Amino acid sequence: MSYGNKQYYVYIITNKSNKVLYIGITNNLRRRMYEHKNKLAEGFSMKYNLDKLVYYEMTEDVQSALTREKQLKNWHRKW
Known part of the structure; x- marks a missing residue:
């Protein structure tokens, strides 16, 4: 699914204590x-x-952004 030349971002944010x-x-x-x-x-x-904001990456279509978001959400928090 493409919406022209739009850019999409997958991003990670946290709070002051970096706990969430x-x-x-x-x-x-x-x-x-x-x-x-x-x-x-x-x-x-x-x-x-x-x-x-602690991290972001850019994609060129919404489907790639959704796939990457899902991949990141499946990572374990203890790295």
Whole structure:
């Protein structure tokens, strides 16, 4: 599935103590981080005060982003 030349991002954010991770996808990383930092994104990230970007990667289609997000979410936390 392609939506033109759009870029998608898979990203990982955490809180100040780096104890909680959130993995998500977006087509506008700058806007999405603004939402997280300003508590405009209700849910898990707001509940745990997740607003620090620790990792991101870019893909060229939404399906690749969804596949990568799923892969990252299946990783074990103890590295």
